[in-house]
Amino acid sequence: MIKYSELTAALTIAAITGSVFFLTSCDKNSKAESVLENTSAETTANAQTDSTTRSTHIASENITDHPTTLPFFGELHVHSSNSPDAYITGVRSSPEDAYRYAKGQSIDHISGVKIKNRAPLDFMAVTDHAEYMGILPALSKANGPLAKTWYGREMLSGDPNRYKIATQKILFSLNGTPPKAIEEITTESITSPIWKSYVELAEKYNEPGVFTTFVGYEWTLIPNAQNLHRNIIFKGTDVPALPFSAFDSDKPEELWQWMEQARANGSDVLAIPHNSNVSDGTMFALADSWGNPITQQYAELRMRNEPLVEMSQIKGTSETHPTLSPNDEWADFEILEELLGGQRIGKISGSYVREAYLNGLALQQEKGFNPFQFGMMAASDSHNASVPVEEDNYTGKIGVDATAESRRGGSFINTQSSLYGASGLAGVWAHENTRPALFDAMRRKEVFATSGPKIAIRLFAGDYPDSVSVSGLASQTLYHQGVAMGNSVGPERLINNRLRLYVWAVKDQQGHNLERLQIIKGWYEDGDLKEKVFDAACSDGTVPNPNTHRCPNSSATVDLSDCSVELNKGNRQLATVWQDPNFDQAQAAFYYARVLENPSCRWTTWDALRNDWPLLDTVPATIQERAWSSPIWYQP
Numbered sequence: 200m201i202k203y204s205e206l207t208a209a210l211t212i213a214a215i216t217g218s219v220f221f222l223t224s225c226d227k228n229s230k231a232e233s234v235l236e237n238t239s240a241e242t243t244a245n246a247q248t249d250s251t252t253r254s255t256h257i258a259s260e261n262i263t264d265h266p267t268t269l270p271f272f273g274e275l276h277v278h279s280s281n282s283p284d285a286y287i288t289g290v291r292s293s294p295e296d297a298y299r300y301a302k303g304q305s306i307d308h309i310s311g312v313k314i315k316n317r318a319p320l321d322f323m324a325v326t327d328h329a330e331y332m333g334i335l336p337a338l339s340k341a342n343g344p345l346a347k348t349w350y351g352r353e354m355l356s357g358d359p360n361r362y363k364i365a366t367q368k369i370l371f372s373l374n375g376t377p378p379k380a381i382e383e384i385t386t387e388s389i390t391s392p393i394w395k396s397y398v399e400l401a402e403k404y405n406e407p408g409v410f411t412t413f414v415g416y417e418w419t420l421i422p423n424a425q426n427l428h429r430n431i432i433f434k435g436t437d438v439p440a441l442p443f444s445a446f447d448s449d450k451p452e453e454l455w456q457w458m459e460q461a462r463a464n465g466s467d468v469l470a471i472p473h474n475s476n477v478s479d480g481t482m483f484a485l486a487d488s489w490g491n492p493i494t495q496q497y498a499e500l501r502m503r504n505e506p507l508v509e510m511s512q513i514k515g516t517s518e519t520h521p522t523l524s525p526n527d528e529w530a531d532f533e534i535l536e537e538l539l540g541g542q543r544i545g546k547i548s549g550s551y552v553r554e555a556y557l558n559g560l561a562l563q564q565e566k567g568f569n570p571f572q573f574g575m576m577a578a579s580d581s582h583n584a585s586v587p588v589e590e591d592n593y594t595g596k597i598g599v600d601a602t603a604e605s606r607r608g609g610s611f612i613n614t615q616s617s618l619y620g621a622s623g624l625a626g627v628w629a630h631e632n633t634r635p636a637l638f639d640a641m642r643r644k645e646v647f648a649t650s651g652p653k654i655a656i657r658l659f660a661g662d663y664p665d666s667v668s669v670s671g672l673a674s675q676t677l678y679h680q681g682v683a684m685g686n687s688v689g690p691e692r693l694i695n696n697r698l699r700l701y702v703w704a705v706k707d708q709q710g711h712n713l714e715r716l717q718i719i720k721g722w723y724e725d726g727d728l729k730e731k732v733f734d735a736a737c738s739d740g741t742v743p744n745p746n747t748h749r750c751p752n753s754s755a756t757v758d759l760s761d762c763s764v765e766l767n768k769g770n771r772q773l774a775t776v777w778q779d780p781n782f783d784q785a786q787a788a789f790y791y792a793r794v795l796e797n798p799s800c801r802w803t804t805w806d807a808l809r810n811d812w813p814l815l816d817t818v819p820a821t822i823q824e825r826a827w828s829s830p831i832w833y834q835p
Contacts (some may be wrong), residue, residue: 201647204691211746212628213307215670216637219278219669224392226512226809227302227431229714234794236590236724237356237493239635241242246792247653251274251414252354252520252692260293263779265629266674267630267674267677268450268628268629268630268640268645268674268678268786269629269630269673270626270628270647271321271322271411271626271628271632271637271656272320272321272324272624272625272626272627272649272653272751273284273320273321273323273411273484273625273627273628273637273676274301274320274322274323274324274578274579274586274624274625275322275323275324275326275415275430275432275471275576275578275587275625275654276324276326276416276417276430276471276473276509276511276512276578276579276580277297277323277324277325277464277578277579277580277581277584277585278325278326278327278328278580278581278582278583279292279293279294279296279297279325279327279328279582279584279753280292280293280334280335280336280584281293281294281327281329281371281393282328282338282417282582282712283328283330283331283334283335283366283596283598284582284597285370285582285583285660286335287335287366287370288309288582288597288598288699289309289598290582290583290584290653290782291301291307291309292306292307292583292584293398293402293584294325294327294396294400294584296584296654297323297584297585298312298323298325298403298404298412299326300315300316300402300584300585300586301316301319301320301323301410301586302319302320302404302410303315303316303318303319303527305583306585306592307402308583308585308601309598309601310594310595310601311813314585314587314594316585316586318653318709319341319410319630320410320417320586320624321410321411322410322411322412322413322432322627322632322637323411323412323413324401324413324414324415325397325400325401325413325415326415326416326417326430326431326432326721327397327416327417327420328416328417328419329416329417329431329443329444329445329446330373330378330380330419330444330445330446331373331380331384331385331482332390332393332394332416332442332479332568333370333390333393333396334369334384334385334390334393335354335357335366335369337384337389338350338354338355338365338384338692338723339354339355339789341355342692344388344389345384345389347647348383348384349383349524349791350368350381350383350384351384352363352364354366356684363708364679365580368381369384371383372423373419375443375575376423376449376755377446377448377449378420378421378445378446378449380444380446380448385446385563387407388442388799390441391424391440392780394441394442397404397414397416398414398436398438401413401414401436402436402785403698405634405794407631407632407633407634408632408633408731409634409790410632411619411632411634411637412431412634412706413432413434413481413608413634413637413638414432414433414436414438415430415431415432415433415478416431416446416629417429417430417431417443418430418431418442418443418454418470419444419445419625420445420449420451421539422449422477423481424477424538424539424540424542424543425477425478425479425481425483425538425545426473426474426477426478426479426514426538426539427451427472427478427481427482428432428472428474429451429454429470429471429472429473429505430470430471430473430509430578431454431458431468431469431636431696432468432469432470432471432641433466433468434466434467434468434634434635434638435466435467437465437466437610438461438466438468439457439461439466443457444590446461449488449666450488450489450585451470451484451488451501451505452487452488452497452500453573454470454504455470455500455501455503455504455505456500456531457505458470458504459500459503461586463567466674467638467642467725469504469505469507469638469641469642470505470508471505471508471509471576472505472508472509473508473509473510473512473580474509474512474514474515474517474580475517475550475551475552475555476512476514476515476516476517476520476534476535476536476545476550476551477514477515477535477536477537477538477539477545477550478545478549478550478782479538479546479549479550480542480545480546480547480548480549480550481549481550482555483549483550483551483552483554483555483558483777484551484572485549485558485562491518493561493562493568493570494568495566495567495568497570498562498568498569499568499569501570501571501605502503502569502570504603504643505573505737506572506642507573507574507575507576507641507644507646508573508574508575508576509576509577509578509621509625509648510552510575510577510648510827511533511577511578511622511648511649511650511827512528512577512578512579512580512620512623513579513597513619513620513621513622514535514580514612514613514619514620515534515536515618515620516532516533516534516620516623516648516650516702516815517551517552517784518530518532518549518551518552518553518697518778518793519552519553519554520534520547520550520551521534521561521667521805522547523547523548523551523553523554524732526683526730526731526732527719527732528709528732528792529732529795529825532650532823532825533617533620533622533650533684533822534749535613535618536666537613537614537618539613540612540613541609541612541613541614548618549618552573552575552704553719553721555571555573555574556573556623556721556789556830557721557723557728557729557730558571558728558790559571559572559789560721560722561728562721562722562786563587563787563834564723564787567610569832572687572830572832573644573829574641574644574646574684574685574824574830575622575646575647575648575791575827575828575829575830576626576641576646576648576649577624577625577648577784577827578624579622579623580595580596581596581597582596582597582598583595583596583598583601584795585595586624587621588621588622588623588624588650588651588652589621589649589652589800590621590800590801590824591653591762591800591802591805592806593621593802593805593806596619597610597612597619599616599618602661603616603665603809605631606803606806607618607806607812607815608660610772615801615817616785617815617818618817618818620650620698621650621651621743621802622651623648623649623650623651624648624649624651624652624653624803625646625648626646626647626648626649626653626655626656626826627640627645627647628640628645628646628647628657628683629645643683643685643686644684644685644686644787645683645684645685645829646685646827646829647684647826647827647828648826649824649825649826650822650824650825650826652706652709652710652711652824652827653707653708653709653710654704654705654706654707654710654713654794654796654825654826655704655705655826656700656702656703656792656794656826656827656828657677657680657683657684657703657704657725657792657828658684658700658701658790658791658792658829658830658831659669659677659681659683659684659700659701659702659705659831660681660682660686660688660692660698660700660790660831661675661677661680661681661682661692661699661701662680662681662699662701663680663681663690663699663701663776665774666772666775667703667775668723668802669699669770669772669774669776670772670774671701671703671772672701672774674799677701681699681701682829682831684791684792684816684829684830684831685830685831686828686831686832687831687832687833688832688834689765689833689834690784690830690833690835693784696778696784697778697779697782697784698782698784698790698833699776699777699778700718700776700777700778700779700790700792701733701774701775701776701777702716702718702736702774702775702777702792702828703773703774703775704716704772704773704774704792704826705771705792706770706771706772707770710797710824711764711768711769711797711799711824712738712766712768712769712770712796712797713738713756713769713772713773713794713795713797714738714750714753714769714797714823715734715737715750715794715797716734716735716736716737716773716775716792716793716794717732717733717734717735717792717793717794717795718732718733718735718791718792718793719731719732719733719790719791719792719793720732720733720779720780720789720790721785721788721789722786722788722789723786723787724786731748731781732748733748733777733779734748734749735749735775735777736773736774736775736793737750737751737768737773737832738750738753738768738773739753739768739769739800741812753768753769753798755768755769755797755798756798757798757800757821759800759808759814759820759833760808760822761806761808762799762800762804762805762808764797764798764799765797768797769797770772770795773794784835785835787832787833787834787835788833789830789831789833790828790830790831790833791824791827791828791830791831792828793825793827793828794825794826795823795824795825796824797823798821798822798823799821799822799823799824800820800821800822801818801819801820801821801822802817803818803820804820804821820834
């Protein structure tokens with residue numbers, strides 16, 4: 200294993216290029232409560248109540264009726280040493296290590312210590328880059344099939360300069376538009392067994408009802424440092440012989456066509472784009488890859504293959520930007536604007552999910568189609584085979600940020616490692632923890648995103664009572680009387696000409712109490728894109744001001760001398776049935792929910808506290824962790 204202290208020479212490769220060529224890129228609290236503060240007695244009976252265990256449950260009822268669903272938390276974007284950017288920074292943790300970590304076992308960390316997840320996850324996909332997947336480890340094996348190639352000889356020479364030049368040539372090959380593979384080291388006899396090993400590992404670690412694995416990979420494209428990455432997730436293990444990579448095409452549309460063929464051959468699959476915030480306005484552009492205006496055919500192809508979006512992770516949160524949402528006081532959350540490599544600040548428009556939702560409404564009204572009806576998820580994008588999402592247990596994610604000291608500087612992703620986020624996790628509402636149930640829930644967009652904590656949130660539209668208790672409504676009642684997030688609804692769902700939204704959230708049992716529950720509305724009116732943030736439910740028995748639609752300012756504080764918080768402030772659950780005070784039944788709109796925790800220390804503050812360092816002035820000392828639901832779209 201390469202020692203952490205020996206990485207400097209390897210990193211000069213990135214410095215020489217001047218760019219990144221690959222790197223992904225109202226009750227009170229009770230310790231005895233379950234991770235799931237459930238919406239009904241039936242669900243409570245089935246849920247695990249020990250917070251140290253995962254939400255293991257396989258439903259026994261007939262799910263074709265109105266199902267009881269549970270929130271499951273997992274990771275669909277994690278890398279191992281089989282990703283070239285991870286390997287070159289000294290990471291040696293394997294795909295198998297990633298599964299072991301997700302299941303609650305300890306693994307070796309690049310810093311030389313053992314790391315362990317505080318609580319197991321419910322599901323995972325290991326998504327190493329398809330481009331040169333596993334090739335650098337293969338080149339480093341003295342008795343391996345690539346040892347006698349020029350690249351193998353140079354990497355095995357023991358000469359750091361020869362090693363640097365060889366790896367530099369490999370990484371430079373990814374810089375083209377389109378990138379071009381080095382044929383000598385990517386023959387099918389080499390790549391096929393590597394891909395097959397991912398399928399075999401997924402089968403080995405899959406435990407229906409306990410821990411679900413998905414076969415996946417990342418399609419990685421970085422033209423001009425613009426992030427256009429997608430994670431490709433398969434429903435089962437009957438997958439194509441090889442992954443479709445950026446070497447095969449640098450056009451997302453051609454990736455989607457490949458996915459269409461895979462699906463026709465029996466491999467259901469979906470793509471999840473990520474880090475639109477550093478796409479330089481290209482992820483949600485209003486033109487296709489050839490510069491042509493978006494068409495209905497494009498919209499249908501994209502939505503069939505790309506129903507979800509990963510909107511929060513280490514390289515920033517892509518919900519919205521303060522410039523786009525000046526009236527959203529919480530828009531400035533974990534914003535990272537530098538394009539990959541820290542080359543320049545990227546374009547804001549076309550880079551954020553909320554604006555894409557708004558543009559989708561405009562396209563729907565003007566042209567009759569919407570290519571941006573995504574469900575929202577989050578992930579870590581860790582390159583250490585780990586998922587370090589807790590602020591007070593943050594161990595870095597990309598090899599070069601593995602120690603507190605290294606995190607005070609920059610890396611070859613961006614100029615300031617302190618701007619990286621500890622985010623995030625994907626949440627899925629499903630009737631059981633199995634591949635079919637979780638994948639189908641993702642397909643129907645009944646998913647949510649969290650910035651790290653296991654906060655559960657759900658949103659429904661339907662015929663619900665005027666008021667509900669904080670414990671919410673029973674799962675079967677919700678489905679029987681309405682429709683879940685991820686769906687479009689029409690006038691048939693109106694009650695007295697109004698749309699009723701049920702929204703509910705519960706804290707992470709090991710996390711902090713909740714401060715407020717919000718509804719974000721977007722609409723298109725007279726040629727203008729408009730949005731508004733409504734506080735829908737407040738903590739501590741308070742209610743939103745009917746004029747400002749805001750909760751009273753929270754009095755919850757954080758003691759920065761030890762990061763302690765006030766345990767008696769906030770709620771463990773928040774729920775309400777909310778009606779838009781400005782609802783116009785003739786006007787299309789989208790609604791999604793956002794829940795905020797009480798403030799707590801950011802990971803940078805924990806690092807400073809543990810090392811007796813001054814706080815950084817480049818990032819906030821505290822953070823309000825949060826979760827986001829997928830939207831509901833109203834179509835008149």
